[in-house]
Amino acid sequence: DTAVSQTPKYLVTQMGNDKSIKCEQNLGHDTMYWYKQDSKKFLKIMFSYNNKELIINETVPNRFSPKSPDKAHLNLHINSLELGDSAVYFCASSQGGLVIDTQYFGPGTRLTVL
Amino acid sequence: AQSVTQPDIHITVSEGASLELRCNYSYGATPYLFWYVQSPGQGLQLLLKYFSGDTLVQGIKGFEAEFKRSQSSFNLRKPSVHWSDAAEYFCAVGLHNTGTASKLTFGTGTRLQVTL
Numbered sequence: 526d527t528a529v530s531q532t533p534k535y536l537v538t539q540m541g542n543d544k545s546i547k548c549e550q551n552l553g554h555d556t557m558y559w560y561k562q563d564s565k566k567f568l569k570i571m572f573s574y575n576n577k578e579l580i581i582n583e584t585v586p587n588r589f590s591p592k593s594p595d596k597a598h599l600n601l602h603i604n605s606l607e608l609g610d611s612a613v614y615f616c617a618s619s620q621g622g623l624v625i626d627t628q629y630f631g632p633g634t635r636l637t638v639l
Numbered sequence: 640a641q642s643v644t645q646p647d648i649h650i651t652v653s654e655g656a657s658l659e660l661r662c663n664y665s666y667g668a669t670p671y672l673f674w675y676v677q678s679p680g681q682g683l684q685l686l687l688k689y690f691s692g693d694t695l696v697q698g699i700k701g702f703e704a705e706f707k708r709s710q711s712s713f714n715l716r717k718p719s720v721h722w723s724d725a726a727e728y729f730c731a732v733g734l735h736n737t738g739t740a741s742k743l744t745f746g747t748g749t750r751l752q753v754t755l
Contacts, residue, residue: 529682565747566727566747566748567745567747567748568683568729568745568748569745570742570743573742581742615682615683617682617683622741623741624671624733624734624741624742624743625671625688625690625741626741627685627688628683628685628743629685630675630682630683630684631682632680632681632682633680633681633682
């Protein structure tokens with residue numbers, strides 16, 4: 526069984542569109558994350574939720590809005606997509622929010638904005 | 640703010656040869672250090688982590704890493720590389736914020752190529 530899953534795996538869209546990426550974890554973890562990996566493989570955290578509550582919100586444009594309907598899901602909605610949003614987006618989860626809690630990553634969603 | 644430097648963007652080794660991937664960190668306090676591996680088209684998988692205690696840490700898949708405070712380094716090693724080790728390797732430093740979630744700061748990665 527997949528521990529952290531993301532849909533879709535690939536997403537190609539036009540500038541200005543709105544899109545969502547879904548993430549689900551079946552590990553029973555309390556904390557979930559969204560990371561962005563750019564074309565140079567640089568990985569940077571965007572958001573973190575603990576028990577559906579937003580606890581980390583890095584410097585991310587307001588066009589990005591995470592939503593956590595329950596502990597097992599953390600979706601990422603992006604409005605008015607721009608070329609610079611093209612990247613691989615990774616979802617991750619951990620048992621708690623402590624640094625010692627291992628983060629488990631999903632397979633990633635490759636977003637291409639044309 | 641903490642930062643991580645991986646000086647080598649790309650390394651090629653022969654199968655069976657030893658491997659060392661370099662990682663240097665900048666952090667004001669005792670760091671929490673991690674190595675992750677990303678296989679092509681996959682998410683990241685934790686290889687090992689260091690919090691305290693023995694400075695030589697054993698991980699999965701035969702990897703180990705040594706924390707050297709004097710050099711601000713946490714280099715990853717493997718005695719004998721297998722072709723399946725070809726992947727991207729990321730070093731990360733963790734910052735724990737009391738009352739909030741931890742944050743990992745990643746290096747830019749080292750791509751390992753293994754020749755047969």
